Amino acid sequence: MTNVKYPITKKHCCAWYSLVKPVEVWLVFYLFIRRFLNNAGWGIKMEKDFWLERWEREETGFHQNEINPYLPQYWQKLHLAYGSEVFVPLCGKSRDMLWLRKQGHSVLGVELSAIAVQAFFKENGYTPHHVISEKFDHCETNGTRILCGDFFDLGKDDLAKVSAVYDRASLVALPPGMRERYARHLLSILPPATQILLITFDYLQPEMPGPPFAVSAGEVEALYREHAEIRLLAQLDVLAQNPRFQERGLSRLQENIFLLTLHN
Numbered sequence: 001m002t003n004v005k006y007p008i009t010k011k012h013c014c015a016w017y018s019l020v021k022p023v024e025v026w027l028v029f030y031l032f033i034r035r036f037l038n039n040a041g042w043g044i045k046m047e048k049d050f051w052l053e054r055w056e057r058e059e060t061g062f063h064q065n066e067i068n069p070y071l072p073q074y075w076q077k078l079h080l081a082y083g084s085e086v087f088v089p090l091c092g093k094s095r096d097m098l099w100l101r102k103q104g105h106s107v108l109g110v111e112l113s114a115i116a117v118q119a120f121f122k123e124n125g126y127t128p129h130h131v132i133s134e135k136f137d138h139c140e141t142n143g144t145r146i147l148c149g150d151f152f153d154l155g156k157d158d159l160a161k162v163s164a165v166y167d168r169a170s171l172v173a174l175p176p177g178m179r180e181r182y183a184r185h186l187l188s189i190l191p192p193a194t195q196i197l198l199i200t201f202d203y204l205q206p207e208m209p210g211p212p213f214a215v216s217a218g219e220v221e222a223l224y225r226e227h228a229e230i231r232l233l234a235q236l237d238v239l240a241q242n243p244r245f246q247e248r249g250l251s252r253l254q255e256n257i258f259l260l261t262l263h264n
């Protein structure tokens with residue numbers, strides 16, 4: 001038996017190259033799309049454990065020790081009556097609730113993590129009283145009530161007295177599929193004519209995995225336009241003030257502030 005050798009000719013090389021080149025292009029394209037979808041949170045189910053574990057591990061970089069500066073700056077645009085009830089979804093232990101209370105509003109928050117709820121009251125020197133219902137542990141003191149439990153378990157009755165919503169780091173905390181579910185549920189339980197002050201982040205999603213996720217003005221339109229009048233109050237470039245996002249690779253970061261008014 002003779003050993004047959006197949007010399008690799010220039011013709012073979014060209015044939016291989018023409019096959020490999022499109023494969024490389026497709027591979028790069030595939031990796032880009034995969035990264036984009038991963039960063040954007042498509043296919044990620046952010047189950048309750050994700051947040052409960054973050055609170056247990058004290059990974060709460062989203063918490064601000066100061067009052068969010070946009071709140072005092074834009075809140076007066078709502079022209080809310082003294083004493084109106086303000087709903088703070090996915091409230092964490094946000095100190096913004098203290099500011100809202102100081103303006104004379106009663107405050108209603110909802111938060112999954114008991115650690116966050118206890119920390120809010122303890123760190124601010126309050127001793128809440130508790131009422132346990134089927135779905136929530138109601139913790140209340142001095143005009144501030146936090147329902148410890150799942151936002152998606154809230155019903156219309158829970159929000160019957162609400163006149164306004166303050167959404168900071170709530171919509172943007174969720175991956176895309178959950179954002180749709182969140183907006184749908186919120187709209188289904190809020191009273192007519194409720195106003196929503198909404199603060200979002202917008203950046204190039206492939207540059208960083210969420211949360212916080214990028215939520216464009218177009219997405220806010222798509223989520224709410226059928227049910228609300230939408231005003232973009234401000235669009236601010238804030239990368240320079242956010243070194244932690246620069247370190248995570250962002251080349252652009254905007255914060256958008258919206259005022260939504262639900263239809264009657």
Ligand SMILES: C[S@@+](CC[C@H](N)C(=O)[O-])C[C@H]1O[C@@H](n2cnc3c(N)ncnc32)[C@H](O)[C@@H]1O
Pocket residue numbers: 051052062063064089090091092093094110111112113116149150151152168169170173211
């Ligand atoms: C990014 S943090 C923002 C907290 C707060 N809005 C702030 O500005 O500090 C999102 C919060 O939502 C809570 N959360 C997530 N999913 C929730 C749900 N389904 N129901 C209630 N709270 C939820 C998390 O535990 C976490 O505290």
